[in-house]
Amino acid sequence: MTHPHRTISDRGVRARFLLAAAVWTVLVAAVLVAVPLAFAGRLPDPLAGHWGPSGRPDRSMPSSALALAALVWVVVVGVCLVGMARVRGEIRRAARTWYAAGLGWLGGFLIGTQAVTVAANLDRDDWTRAASLNWQFAAVVAGAFALGALGWLAGRLGPDDAPREEGPPGPLIDLDPRKRPVWVSTATAPWAVALGVVAFAVALSFAVAALWGLVPAGWATALPLALAGVIGLAVSSVSVRIASEGLTMAFGPLRWPSRTVGLDRIERAWMERRSPLQVGGWGIRGLPGMATIMIRGGECLVVRYTSGGQLAISVDDAETGAALLNALAARKAA
Amino acid sequence: MLLTLDLNDPRPLHEQVSAAIKRAITTGDVTPGDRLPPARDLAAALGVNANTVLRSLRELRDEGLLEFRRGRGVSVLRRPDGRAALRTRVRDLLDEAAQYGVGPEDVLAIVKELMEESP
Known part of the structure; x- marks a missing residue:
């Protein structure tokens, strides 16, 4: 590139x-x-x-x-x-x-x-x-x-993020009108799952202890820990799906929350390698319109919206996904 | 993982799902050692019940194409052998022929013609 x-x-x-x-x-x-x-x-x-x-x-x-x-x-x-x-x-x-x-x-x-x-x-x-x-x-x-x-x-100080470039136009996928193509891929950070579960377990212990009156201010510890557990689990895995209705992202082990971006809002997509060090850590990094959903370093699916914003999601096999998304968006626009 | 479902396929759903996964393996979209997305993600993507996907995955495991490992999900074990791979593609060919109004007999005739051309 x-x-x-x-x-x-x-x-x-x-x-x-x-x-x-x-x-x-x-x-x-x-x-x-x-x-x-x-x-x-x-x-x-x-x-x-x-x-x-x-x-x-x-x-x-x-x-x-x-x-x-x-x-x-x-x-x-x-x-x-x-x-x-x-x-x-x-x-x-x-x-x-x-x-x-x-x-x-x-x-x-x-x-x-x-x-x-x-x-x-x-x-x-x-x-x-x-x-x-x-x-x-x-x-x-x-x-x-x-x-x-x-x-x-x-x-x-200094110029903003350099890769504001147009990504390389990936190969398009031939779309057969009689078939329904769908691309599905996931990324998981096992350590985030472990952290989230541990945080929940500790929060639960504190909550039970507080109920029994064993720990005086148990709730004050349990609530933030439970919140940390929820956030940890939510960014521990992501499932991405690209089909005729658009790009759908679902977070966490429960695949909730999830969000769908319609094809008409998508200008183009490509694959880019990004590391947590480049984007400032794990989780949802950056500002809306320039965000990266960083589950693990490596292949990211980068999507540019027609509104000019950009979103990157770390997910396996992103090149195929980008190719399908470009093909679907082109067909929709035609 | 790229999957394609045929909108006019009259076969039962689980067979269609099996065929879609098998096609992805045959075309090399996923290769031996690759992990498949979790069954519920596949089910959501294909718009079918998770049990249907699980049934297909079990069928493919019984055919020796997939491997189930506790805690590591489902991964591709090997590509289908030549005959099985050809079956999938001939099936696609017959479907395509039907779109042009060409029946299986005519396809067979074309194959015979080609055989005579190339001794």
């Missing part, structure tokens, strides 16, 4: 984005390592590492635990960066914004937490005498979100 419209600057965005992410990674890691080292002589060991609701320190940690933040940072960000660098071609704007926001938020949170901890322990001879903290944590969280928002904005 060729991208005739793709220019050098698109590649520049990818390189600049990866470079900026790497610089930010090193910068944050350097701060996380340098601050504890610089104040090593003025901190008690162990130092206060946890503050209770009253604002008083209530737990200690060895001073070496401060270095743990740097390790967490390097591992998490390293995995993300390597993942992004491995994606061939352009990195989608949706993916860039999510990564940049995540990097900004996590970096800000780690540095803020470390700064607050060091400041509260500075020049105390024992961790129990560390300063009380209350509003400071709210400030750290707010600051982290502010950095996340900045990252989000930085990630949006």
